[in-house]
Amino acid sequence: MKRLLLDLFCGAGGASVGYHQAGFDVVGVDLTVRQGYPFQMIQADALWFGAAHGRHFDAIHASPPCQHYSVATGNPDKKAKHPDLLAPTRQMLTDTGRPWVIENVPRAPMRPDFKLCGCMFGLPHLKRERWFETSWNAFDLRQPCYHVGRSIAVVSGGIQTWEIRDGWGRIPAGPLQELRSRAMGIDWMKRNDLALAIPPAYTEYIGTQLIDHLTAMEAA
Secondary structure: OOEEEEEEOOOOOHHHHHHHHHOEEEEEEEOOOOOOOOOEEEEOOHHHHHHHHHHHOOEEEEOOOOOOOOHHHOOHHHHHOOOOOHHHHHHHHHHHOOOEEEEEOOOOOOOOOEEEOHHHOOOOOEOOOEEEEEOOOOOOOOOOOOOOOOOEEEEEOOOOOEEEEEOOEEOOOOOHHHHHHHHHOOOOOOHHHHOOOOOHHHHHHHHHHHHHHHHHHHHO
């Protein structure tokens, strides 16, 4: 029987798919239901659900909103308008007693056990670093980023604004589906969801190590 992972703040399922590929069954929780989310999804407040039910899962992943720490948000006044949920999420996860992973953007106030980027996972054009903190103090010796040719960032400037940028400016919007599938390894999301997504390759990598950790816990 597969182990069961709870994905809090699951969005449209980028992280969920990666954990599934690593060998987990996944249940997602988010305030907003995304069409096309590929697993069972519960519409609820992630902090409340995790506190109430997290202990019933084998492991938990959480991606609290990143806008409070993201450089893309802009000046401090704009960042202050977005909730800072990182510390409350960490405390909630710790209280469950289950192994956990928190994901956020670079420079968020967290211990980056893993610093992952697209160039590490056969996504050579994707420049998208994300940090991951783990309850078991995982350690990863990362190679420096190396992007072949042009590197792109999948971003969104609002509900109607969508673009893929590279070092030479904007790429025309025509080949959007092909570009986003190739860059992110995701082909089921709407464009605004994709701008916030975690490439599945990242959490597949972490998920295999999480399974090793769970196996070691069971054997102890």
